Amino acid sequence: MNTKFITDDHEQLARFAKALGHPVRVYIMELLSTQTCCFSGDLAEDLPIARSTLSQHLKELKSAGLIQGTIEYPKIRYCINRENWERAKELFGHLLQSTPVTDNQCK
Amino acid sequence: MNTKFITDDHEQLARFAKALGHPVRVYIMELLSTQTCCFSGDLAEDLPIARSTLSQHLKELKSAGLIQGTIEYPKIRYCINRENWERAKELFGHLLQSTPVTDNQCK
DNA sequence: TTCTTATTTCGCAAAAATACGAAACATAAT
DNA sequence: ATTATGTTTCGTATTTTTGCGAAATAAGAA
Secondary structure (H helix, E strand, O other): OOOOOOOHHHHHHHHHHHHOOOHHHHHHHHHHHHHOEEEHHHHHHHOOOOHHHHHHHHHHHHHOOOEEEEEEOOEEEEEEOHHHHHHHHHHHHHHHHOOOOOOOOOO | OOOOOOOHHHHHHHHHHHHOOOHHHHHHHHHHHHHOEEEHHHHHHHOOOOHHHHHHHHHHHHHOOOEEEEEEOOEEEEEEOHHHHHHHHHHHHHHHHOOOOOOOOOO
16 A cells, blocks of 8 residues: 555556447447447347447447447447557556466566 | 347457446556556555445455456455456457447438 | 454445336437 | 438346345364
8 A cells, every 4th residue: 555556557557458348338349349340239239238328338348448439410430549559458468468477476 | 229239259358348437447457458467455444435335345346257266365365357458458349449430321 | 262364245225227118309301 | 301220328127236234153272
């Protein structure tokens, strides 16, 4: 409980991870990361959940900064937020690519 | 709601992501990914949370398969579960490294 | 055997996530 | 002005997560 062990990067990474912590949201991000964009209705046809539920998942991804929506009436086009996606890439990459030492080197 | 849009990989990635969806757990995994192992008590000294709370975070990481503990009385040595960590690396890597096309290619 | 140590489990409470259907919204078409 | 369309917000219920302190546990030391 000393100075500050949990950094802003830890917090940010946790926020991104939490947003990815549901299969539906993983599915959406995967789709968006290959296809650049999509409409809520198209997703709704694929996924076995209510549209209102899907909308909430989109809202979460949006509030985590991973996607953004632009209105194209009567639809809404959802795309990846590239800047933050890059940031997520960096943070996850840093965490996952760190190479654990051979073994048994506890402090 | 057709055949199966959400795959086992989506589920697995979501499970890993969810486990990483808390700053304390990110901190722990970062520590373990550089330092190979640690004891619950050492973490407890660093982190501003009750020991029982820390224990629950460790339990969650364990049940997500990201870490494992071996008893060394009176302590417990926690290490990364390398096999699953590799799996997480693959899954996250695949998702994050996919290159979105230039723009505007909705279906 | 009794004490000590490191950690976990238990019991609880508060907050957040998940999900649904109904209703609301904003615009474009009629 | 009314209707149609795609999506979101609202209200609600259920489940899960987060957090704490107190009690339990398990083994080694005294």
